[in-house]
Amino acid sequence: MSVEKLPARAEDYSEWYNQLVLRADLADYAPVRGCMIVKPYGWTLWENIQQALDRRFKATGHVNAGFPMFIPKSFLEKEKEHVEGFSPELAVVTIGGGEELEEPLVVRPTSETIIGHAYARWIKSYRDLPVLINLWNSVVRWELRTKLFLRTAEFWWQEGHTAHATYDEAEAETRQMLEVYADFAVNDAALPVVQGVKTESEKFAGALRSYTIEAMMGDTKALQSGTSHNLGQNFARAFNIQYLDRNNEQQLCWTTSWGLSTRIIGAIIMAHGDDQGLILPPKLAPHQVVIVPIFKNDAERGPVLEAVQRVRAELAAEAIRVKVDDRDTVSPGFKFNDWEMRGVPVRVEIGPKDVEKGSVALARRDKPGKEGKSFVQQAGLDSTVKNLLVEIQDALLKRAIEYRDANIHDPKDYEELKKVVQDGWAFSYWCESRECETKVKEEAKATTRNIPFDQPEKEGKCIVCGKPSKRKVYFARAY
């Protein structure tokens, strides 16, 4: 019995991904096309992501709440750009309890409208501001071309919704939450994202301005991994979110929204995985360490399992997430492959010789074969493993940075741009016209990802039309 090999990542990246998601036991297909079942291993990973984000949201003053999944259809029609953006992908409920509904309900594609309705009732005075609420929920967008985690009709996420007295406060909030996402992506998910502002054509439907973090996947395509929108007064106007200011005058609020979804799991898979399967960053891994006992007979079994339980308890006491694989039905070799497939950062092997010598074998998931293997003493194993987890976390980030930087190009002209975006990103001057953006999209299948905050000091010329340009933008094929 052995774990069947995945398709080679370099040969069929898409099928490598599809099979990895199933074999690593993260998710499964659902009976409704485009929907996704997240299995316990995938959900635990999501819970770790949630905790890492939730901690940051609360540290920046936000609180969680629950909002309904059904929204009166008329709510969506109140903000023109918003309804245009979302109409094609709405799921609509017309019957409830066997009766035709007076007004159809949409299953939330996002909650700006129902939030707008509630905030208009809750906010009366400047004393009520800011309102800083986050929701953990799932939303539905009727996608036709779907892929587990990356694009599904229903997906899980968080959506933050805030209301402020001034433009400056709303803008500061939008940028702060982008920073929170980037901090999480880099330090917990080991994804070296680029931060920047979306172009007008790529921004959120109804937003004044959208910011994103963009990550490079293992096939050099870009993945938008989190978004933060300054909604200006668009939703405040549509839903009449007003407050009385200090001079007793009515003012419209300024609102924001920001979201990060289970898509990030797709990003983690694609940025770090290899031909053996998933490689999880230790900070998010459901199991940081798996212990595999090795014995041939009953005489060896007792002392080995005793050592395994002792080591497990020592690691768990240091808050290391540790799992003992004591399955009797499969061989140690099968277990090695299985946990490699599932991306556990560190494997501990304990056999009869280790019991005698007071040692264990350690194997790093990020370094396959002999290179990642070491033999260490059981005494002090807790600190050895702690240090190793930090080292692996750092190594994953370093590798992802090197890969990203090696695949961002500075093409000298439009012809070269068309070539480099077939296998990498282009970082180029652009005149900010819709025409040039569309041309690249049509001719090179690359979209503008974002305009980063860090810009060269000198001005340049648009890579497409040659007109003067102040800012560079990332062009890339994207998921």
Ligand SMILES: [Zn+2]
């Ligand atoms: Zn141009």
